[in-house]
Amino acid sequence: MALVIRPRRDEDIPALAAALVRVHAQDGYPVEGVADPEGWLRHDRELQSWTAVEDSKPMGQITLTRAVPADDAAGAWQKHTGDSIDHLAIPVRLFVDPDHRGSGAGRLLMETAVDFARSRGLAVAFDVMLKDRAAIRLYERLGFAPIAEISHHYGDGNTEAAAVYAIQ
Ligand SMILES: CC(C)(COP(=O)(O)OP(=O)(O)OC[C@H]1O[C@@H](n2cnc3c(N)ncnc32)[C@H](O)[C@@H]1OP(=O)(O)O)[C@@H](O)C(=O)NCCC(=O)NCCS
Structure with missing residues (x-):
């Protein structure tokens, strides 16, 4: 089966949203739930998203975002490196x-976002x-290796153990 990674198109969103609902049922990802899967896929700080397509069917994706101070990963990375978060992107x-x-x-989706x-x-x-x-x-x-342990807070007082990863 031919596997292609390409920039995400708007028309990919419904198939990716349906896939996300299946991912959540199996893996509990994302922990916030999938009440609005299409909305969750449209990130307001997106630099670029990519779709994994197999036999013309969108079946996976990644979004690369611009870092802001409110990101757990940005804070941990800044503390770890001393660098400005203007130099950071978060997949x-x-x-x-x-x-x-x-x-x-x-793997290909992640490598594509990192190369970009x-x-x-x-x-x-x-994180x-x-x-x-x-x-x-x-x-x-x-x-990638862990640089910090954090707690991810979501919903009505829920907490999930997490880590921030970066290339050392
Ligand atoms: C993480 C995820 C995207 C991997 O997707 P995938 O297409 O199966 O991954 P790949 O086929 O590229 O595998 C990449 C590596 O992950 C590991 N891996 C992936 N699935 C695995 C499994 N079921 N068992 C063991 N190792 C696995 C392997 O080490 C593999 O390395 P290799 O290519 O050197 O063999 C997928 O499992 C997923 O969607 N998980 C739920 C959502 C999630 O956790 N997202 C990340 C949130 S931060």
């Missing part, structure tokens, strides 16, 4: 449809919930 909303896992789509950031002189850091073991394995294989 978010990475997922692959459960029926299409293990074929390299997640680097080509613009931006470092990359992000990941410790429960998301497949994602952590993928990030560590790509050379």
